[in-house]
Amino acid sequence: VAPSTSGNVLTSNGSTWASAAAGSGSIVRVARTSNTIIGAANSSNLIDITSGTFTQTFTAAATLGSGWFVYLKNSGTGDITIDPSGSETIDGVGTFVMYPSESRLIQCDGTSFFSTVLTPFYKTFTSSATFTQPTGYSSFGGLIWGAGGGGSKRAGTYKGGGGGGGACVPFTLNTLSATVTVTIGAGGAGKTSSDGSGGRGGNTTFGSYVTSYGGEGNTNGGGGGGAFSNGNGTSGGQPITSATGPNSGFGGGAGGDEQEHSAYGGGGGAYYAAAGKSLYGGGGGSGRTADSAGISVFGGDGGAGSDTGTGGAGTAPAGGGGGTGDGNGGNGARGELRIWGAT
Numbered sequence: 001v002a003p004s005t006s007g008n009v010l011t012s013n014g015s016t017w018a019s020a021a022a023g024s025g026s027i028v029r030v031a032r033t034s035n036t037i038i039g040a041a042n043s044s045n046l047i048d049i050t051s052g053t054f055t056q057t058f059t060a061a062a063t064l065g066s067g068w069f070v071y072l073k074n075s076g077t078g079d080i081t082i083d084p085s086g087s088e089t090i091d092g093v094g095t096f097v098m099y100p101s102e103s104r105l106i107q108c109d110g111t112s113f114f115s116t117v118l119t120p121f122y123k124t125f126t127s128s129a130t131f132t133q134p135t136g137y138s139s140f141g142g143l144i145w146g147a148g149g150g151g152s153k154r155a156g157t158y159k160g161g162g163g164g165g166g167a168c169v170p171f172t173l174n175t176l177s178a179t180v181t182v183t184i185g186a187g188g189a190g191k192t193s194s195d196g197s198g199g200r201g202g203n204t205t206f207g208s209y210v211t212s213y214g215g216e217g218n219t220n221g222g223g224g225g226g227a228f229s230n231g232n233g234t235s236g237g238q239p240i241t242s243a244t245g246p247n248s249g250f251g252g253g254a255g256g257d258e259q260e261h262s263a264y265g266g267g268g269g270a271y272y273a274a275a276g277k278s279l280y281g282g283g284g285g286s287g288r289t290a291d292s293a294g295i296s297v298f299g300g301d302g303g304a305g306s307d308t309g310t311g312g313a314g315t316a317p318a319g320g321g322g323g324t325g326d327g328n329g330g331n332g333a334r335g336e337l338r339i340w341g342a343t
Contacts, residue, residue: 027071038072040064046071053078055095058113060085066110071118073103079123082106084113091115091135098134099123102341117343125337126316131180131206134341141172142339144206145299148282148332149215149222149231149269150188150198151311151321158272159307159325162285163188163198163332164215164222164231164255165266165278166318168299171210180207182337188217190311190321190329198222198321200230204335213237215252215266215282215320215332222320224252224266224276224284231255236265253284253294267294267302269320275302282318285311285330293322303330 028045033052039059047070049056056072058064061084074080080098084090090106090113098104099121106115117136125131133140149163166185185202198217203225205211216222216231226237227250236252253260253268253276260268260276267276267284275284275294283294283302293302293312296319303312303322311322311330321330 038070040068042070043068044070046073048073048075049080051076051078053080055081055083058084061088061108061111061113064108066108068108070106071103072098072106074098074100076100088112093135096134097132120341120343122340125182125184126334128183131182131339133176133178137341137343139172139174139342140176140339141342142337143280144169144171144204144210144212144337145282145317145335146204146212146214146225147185147187147201147335148266148300148302148314148318148320149201149217150190150332151285151303151305151323151329152196152198152217152219153191153324153329154195154219155325159287159305160191160195160219160323160329161221161255161271161287162269162275162293162302162305162311162323163201163217163314163320164224164236164252164269165282165284165294165296165299165302165320166201166214166335167212167225167227167237167252167265168280168318169210169212169227169264173209177207180209182206184337185214185335187314187332187334188214188321190331191217192328198329198332201225201332202335203230204337206337212335214335215269216255218255218269219271221255221271221287222269223255224262224268224278224281226250226252226265231266236260236262236268253278255284266318266320267296269302271323282314282320282333285314285320285322287323300333
């Protein structure tokens, strides 16, 4: 949505951004999907980057002069690297990344550039990468999911159990290093070729700051991942507030026929019952066709079990794979990181 002016106040979606230049009657929006150097003619423009991942460059600060400014918005899904001319700096650094949803006022004093965050970023990582800390934030919040366990394979009445869902861990961090390694856990592989347990879901990490643990694969139903540890066999990951029961808080739900649910831990995988549900963690996979898979409100659902065919794959993020009797176990779903900034 293009911004509008009311007096000297720039607004977008009802939120005040910054004061426009005195006497200005309009702000020109310039949409782009690749780099074109920002120069003197763009003074007071709104540069709206609608798609693409690229480096956005600027004309030299000495050429632009003191008092020059521009609004810059990343309304796409890519990452935009802000790079002033030559060795010039912005906010005291050579470059930084504008992640999706972020908008900034960028000003020049004739020597360097300075920015003010107008709307914060929101970034989702679905594969391993590096997070580069942008300037202008006082803290960072997020949700991080471990991966779901794979569905098992077992012929007979009870069938192979579903995989446990991965945990979800919320976090708020006031300090970060300049770059942080993001490792997204891979979903546990569903069991094929012979009877046995599905693979354990991988852990997802945000550097050394936060770890969210994956769910287990087990022929009797894998335990859901917890905030402190993986699912282990049919046991849910720590911390568990009850051995069995409807809710284990941040601990993973136990697998098996107990239908154990959780709030932030993964739901337990089942082999002869409905699978465990979760509010934020991944749902557990079920074992038989007749039993329902575990659902999740904010994470991914578990996969459906199958008596003779392939168990359903868990839904990302963190859903456990469905088990099977005579077919193949379903794969668990990958983990995920969602992170945002607060000014």
